[in-house]
Amino acid sequence: MEPRGPVSVSAVLPAGGSGERLGGATPKQFCAVQGRPLVSYAVRAMERISWISDIIVVVSPENIETMKTIIEKYGHRRVTVVEGGITRHRSIFNGLKVFAEKEFSSHLLQKPEVVIIHDAVRPFVEEDIVSKVVMAAKEHGAAGAIRPLVSTVIASAADGCLDHSLERARYRASEMPQAFLFDIIYEAYQQCTDYDLDYGTECLHLALKYCKTNAKLVEGTTDLWKVTYKRDLYAAESIIKDNLSQRVCVITKGKESLAQVGFLLPESLKNQIKVEAISVSPSKNDSHLQNIISGQCYNFVCVNDKRCAIQEIQELVDMLEKSNTPLLYPVVLISVHLDISENNSFSIGMEDITTIKKFARETKKKNILVYGLLIQYKVQSMI
Numbered sequence: 001m002e003p004r005g006p007v008s009v010s011a012v013l014p015a016g017g018s019g020e021r022l023g024g025a026t027p028k029q030f031c032a033v034q035g036r037p038l039v040s041y042a043v044r045a046m047e048r049i050s051w052i053s054d055i056i057v058v059v060s061p062e063n064i065e066t067m068k069t070i071i072e073k074y075g076h077r078r079v080t081v082v083e084g085g086i087t088r089h090r091s092i093f094n095g096l097k098v099f100a101e102k103e104f105s106s107h108l109l110q111k112p113e114v115v116i117i118h119d120a121v122r123p124f125v126e127e128d129i130v131s132k133v134v135m136a137a138k139e140h141g142a143a144g145a146i147r148p149l150v151s152t153v154i155a156s157a158a159d160g161c162l163d164h165s166l167e168r169a170r171y172r173a174s175e176m177p178q179a180f181l182f183d184i185i186y187e188a189y190q191q192c193t194d195y196d197l198d199y200g201t202e203c204l205h206l207a208l209k210y211c212k213t214n215a216k217l218v219e220g221t222t223d224l225w226k227v228t229y230k231r232d233l234y235a236a237e238s239i240i241k242d243n244l245s246q247r248v249c250v251i252t253k254g255k256e257s258l259a260q261v262g263f264l265l266p267e268s269l270k271n272q273i274k275v276e277a278i279s280v281s282p283s284k285n286d287s288h289l290q291n292i293i294s295g296q297c298y299n300f301v302c303v304n305d306k307r308c309a310i311q312e313i314q315e316l317v318d319m320l321e322k323s324n325t326p327l328l329y330p331v332v333l334i335s336v337h338l339d340i341s342e343n344n345s346f347s348i349g350m351e352d353i354t355t356i357k358k359f360a361r362e363t364k365k366k367n368i369l370v371y372g373l374l375i376q377y378k379v380q381s382m383i
């Protein structure tokens, strides 16, 4: 949902931290989730939003090349990598400078009217909440996503005992994305004290403190959380796996003998997951299949009546590789070999099995997992 009225929007993704709380040698933003660096998810999420002009990823000096490699490998567009600072606020400030200070960046980017700030370790962000926050920032000068508190906030006294607790219902957790009229947040950062830059955690507070701008608070969705601890990485992995398994494309050859299966299988699956059914062979370079592939479908069931349909599967593999969207996750291809035979002995030669296994080993290197399923069924002859 594009923000109402002409408004230029860009995004700054701070990704310059060391991930101490997560532990390990690799900063959490570069840890793999489903085989892909965590930072790539937030970049992709912003990339999918067509009305965001530039995406600034702010990383520590030693990770500049790592980030550029990720951008290259996953085909990210409209992304500029900027050197971060020793704190999150300093990194964000550096990200903003690329729009305002010629000497800071080799090429000055067009200053946006509204700038989104979103932690690069918050992988699940949808266009809807980004749009709401941007529209609110356009109207109020600043806006941020919020969520209900899970734990009660308490204050401890000097002796380490409870001093008081806050009434939880009156407070919210400040999440991301946030958005600001660029001039407001840039002015706030320019006026910031070193204490704020080194110890602050809240951009909305800077807009209020230095620009007297009360940010509009926008109720966010449940999946806006930040990857902070190891458990968050595991949670992100399972959410992504779950999302990936929600869609399957069933491809059957046009032969009438398979049409029934090609109909029954989607029918039986459609109550559990989203099913696309295609009844022509991939070799026809079907535009419908192309759209499904570019729409990031990762599960395909190819129903055929050949004992070894390597040719058909190879054609689908070729289409996947030629698709202009990089394969961001493992693709699962299940080749279902139907044998509608009258005789009892359906057997697939060892040679065919060897061929399929060899083919599967080759495609696995391309992150495409091929499985073969043999189904023999007999059509009951009407007496």
Ligand SMILES: Nc1ccn([C@@H]2O[C@H](COP(=O)(O)OP(=O)(O)OP(=O)(O)O)[C@@H](O)[C@H]2O)c(=O)n1
Residues within 6 Å of the ligand: 013, 014, 015, 016, 017, 018, 019, 020, 021, 022, 027, 028, 029, 058, 084, 085, 086, 087, 088, 089, 091, 092, 119, 120, 121, 226, 227, 228
């Ligand atoms: N100097 C810093 C510190 C943090 N961040 C980024 O700000 C976001 C939120 O910060 P946080 O979750 O605290 O990340 P880390 O500082 O890496 O985590 P930790 O405090 O556990 O080290 C992250 O995307 C992180 O990479 C940054 O750009 N520059």
Ligand SMILES: O=P(O)(O)OC[C@@H](O)[C@@H](O)[C@@H](O)CO
Residues within 6 Å of the ligand: 088, 119, 174, 175, 176, 201, 202, 203, 204, 226, 228
């Ligand atoms: O404090 P951390 O550096 O872990 O993370 C930054 C968070 O504080 C920040 O993303 C939200 O609270 C919104 O400001």
